[in-house]
Amino acid sequence: MAYALQLTVKKIENETDTIKRFTFTSDEIPLPSFGAGAHVTLHLPMGRRQYSLVNNPLEMKNEYVIAVKKISDHNGGSGYLHECIGQGDNISVSSPDNFFPLRTEAKHHVFFAAGIGITPFVSMMAYLKTIGRSFELHYAASGERECAFHGHIQTHFPSKSTFYFMKREEKIAKLKKALQNRTMGTHIYLCGPPAFMDILLEHSHELRYPEKFIHEERFQPEVRIENPQPFFVNLVKTKKTFMVSSGQTLLNALHEIGIDVPYTCRMGVCGTCEVGIEEGDVLHCDSFLTEEEKVGKMLTCVSRGIGHIKLRL
Amino acid sequence: MRHILILTEVRFKKDGLKEKELRKESGSSVELKLLDSPVDRKKIEQMLKDKPLGTMLILYTGGATRKLIRHAANSAGFSHEDVRIGKIYTGTYRIFCSQCHRINGKASLEKSIICISCGQHLEPSDHYSSFHDAYLGYPIL
Known part of the structure; x- marks a missing residue:
């Protein structure tokens, strides 16, 4: 069960124009370790918000690092973090939890990310590289400027990463192609906006891939009720x-x-x-x-x- | 429908072919491969390499070969549940005694047996353990 830790904002860095990287630490307690794909829950005035950890779990130096895309004003979680939180501030953070773990039985891991959906994979790739396991990344974004961790990925995983910056139709066709002809031992992970996830999930069904080989992390519930009734x-x-x-x-x-x-x-x-x-x-x-x-x-x-x-x- | 790969020893070819026809009828894409004797692990690994994601492996082999193939399949990324054991009609089976856990070899599934270790009267069931390569024998009281 996750419990709350009082952490200090050590660093805030710009990842892109709309994405900031926050580093939390504590001088008083050793932070609990975590597995690749884990997230922390931030206790904010407007409620609790979950963010994937982007650090390498095997090289954690008493820090949790998250990346947050600003999608709201300061009344929403992301806007509050961007506008109201500064270096040195204290924040309540639940200990890490992991609903999106790497499958240890996999011989090869294939990551499909879109936009800020890259965050769990940054941690996973660093982890897999450290332990010498096989993986590849397919990463869609609207452009290089908007592509979080582009430089980091190019530096650390250049031969394992493919970026998709082209127009939507071409992007979808290429991503679908990247999903095809996968072999036994492969596990596929998806993270991104619902439309991106749905297209790739549907294609994986067309390819008759059993569900146990496909893993997804969503920003929103799987089904959204358009007009909720009392x-x-x-x-x-x-x-x-x-x-x-x-x-x-x-x-x-x-x-x-x-x-x-x-x-x-x-x-x-x-x-x-x-x-x-x-x-x-x-x-x-x-x-x-x-x-x-x-x-x-x-x-x-x-x-x-x-x-x-x-x-x- | 999943892709299905049937591996069979020559002596169980009939059973393998029967399985192939049944699977084909249900719309699966099916491959059947006859195994050379003795079975070479490297050859098996090569055979299992690059099989389509979701492939199910069905084995028509004896116990020792089955173990070897299971290990090779695990190395190739098949999980325990991706490998199925085809029912082979050899006439004799291994029966696991539910009382003393001794495995009684060469028993029939149709007749009750007396456990060679504890003397318990056992009724063979159709509960098969792939770990023990044996059927569970219930005590007859």
């Missing part, structure tokens, strides 16, 4: 009834009435906020539960009830 919830054990409004998650609503459901990712990935369903229909939006599990369980961070549901809480 619903009523009955808690059968604590005998409480309440409404979840259209702009609220079930997890938030439960916390508001004092039901302390644990959570971590808030994106339907980790399964921490799972609850049992006693009765009712649910719109499942997670990428964690199996089809069988969805019959009796739901993840409160992303999934919603329809009309009226009863939960085993």
Whole structure:
């Protein structure tokens, strides 16, 4: 279980015009180690935000390094970090967690990244290079100037990296081609915006690659409800009834009435906020539960009830 | 549908061919390869190299060859569940005693046996352990 650490912002560097690299450290405690692909959760005034660690886990010098793309004003997490956080500030950071680990059984790792989706792979590639394992990177960005870690990747992994800066159609065609003709022992990892992920996932299905060889990390829940509707919830054990409004998650609503459901990712990935369903229909939006599990369980961070549901809480 | 590679020893060729036809009927792309005797690990590794992602390997071989191929397959990136064992009709099987864990060789699946180690009366089941290359024998009370 992740716990919060009080860390100091040691360094803030510009990675691109819209992406900053933040280095956190502590003079008082040794920071917990982490695995390649891990992330930390920052406790910000607007809520918790997860960011992948970009350092090499085998060369960690009591520092956590993340890269954040500014996609909001200071009311959002990324804007707050860009505009309101400075060197020397203190920040509460949960110890690292890893929902996107490297598969140790793989003989060859293939990474597909788009935009800021490069971050977990920066750490993974450094790790694999250190232990002498085989990998390659396919990295799409709108241009060299917007391409985070371009110089770093060119310096450290030049023969293993392909960049895709061309127009969208050509980019998609080339990325699809890079996915083809893969052989046993290969594991494929995807990280980037939903459209990028969906195109490559769909193509991997067309190629009949079994799902166990494809690994993904999403910035958003797998399914997004366009027009969320309010619903009523009955808690059968604590005998409480309440409404979840259209702009609220079930997890938030439960916390508001004092039901302390644990959570971590808030994106339907980790399964921490799972609850049992006693009765009712649910719109499942997670990428964690199996089809069988969805019959009796739901993840409160992303999934919603329809009309009226009863939960085993 | 996954690509399927069937490796069979000459003595089990019939079983391998039968499997091939069944898999073909269900729409899979199937390859069948006959193994030379004795089986050479390097040759097997070469055979398994560069197989399409998602390939399933089905073996029609005896126990020793099966072990050797499993190791070669693991080196080539096949996981335990990517390798299946075809059912071979040799007439005799290894039975794992659920009481004393002794493996009784050359038993029939149709008849109950007496464990050679503990004397327990055992009913052979169809629960196969690829680790032990044996079928589980339940005690008859």
